[in-house]
Amino acid sequence: MSAARCSRRRSSIRKLGSGIDVNTGRTKSDDWLSALRDLSVAGTNRNALEAYMASWTGTDLSARVSGTETHAHAILGELDLGASKTKIEETVGSWFKNLTVNEMLETGHYPMYERPAEFVGTVPQLLMRP
Structure with a gap:
């Protein structure tokens, strides 16, 4: 694979898995990031994911x-x-x-x-x- 193609591939994977990449300290390989991203997407129902994310941003249980x-x-x-x-x-x-x-x-x-x-x-x- 050419250096330019490799660079584009890495950039594409980084964009798609940027949250995973940041949360792992930018220490994982492209293959690892892709595998976790793909596993997460394959096992996630869109409605469930949206509800889950809303619960983290819209619910404050600290007082309780x-x-x-x-x-x-x-x-x-x-x-x-x-x-x-x-x-x-x-x-x-x-x-x-x-x-x-x-x-x-x-x-x-x-x-x-x-x-x-x-x-x-x-x-x-x-x-x-x-």
Whole structure:
């Protein structure tokens, strides 16, 4: 493949998967980004996706959960630019008194795909905590 064609292909893939690319710290290959993008699109109903996105942008449950003593666990990837450990501790941690934040190294927003073995090992440990 010529350098120009390779550059155009990379640009096209980056545009289509730019959100995935940013949320993984721009560390994944084009093939990886395409595979996750394609998996996401194939398994998503448009109406369900729109409702899901609206729930993140139009619903504020913070007042209802603020001060709760229920244990809450968050698994974050250190490369996820949208959900830093500090940001989660400052926001979600202000709502849940007993918040545990587990930051996975070398991982972005999709730890179940980026580091599946580590993710699978982390979930039971968090669920077994009081």
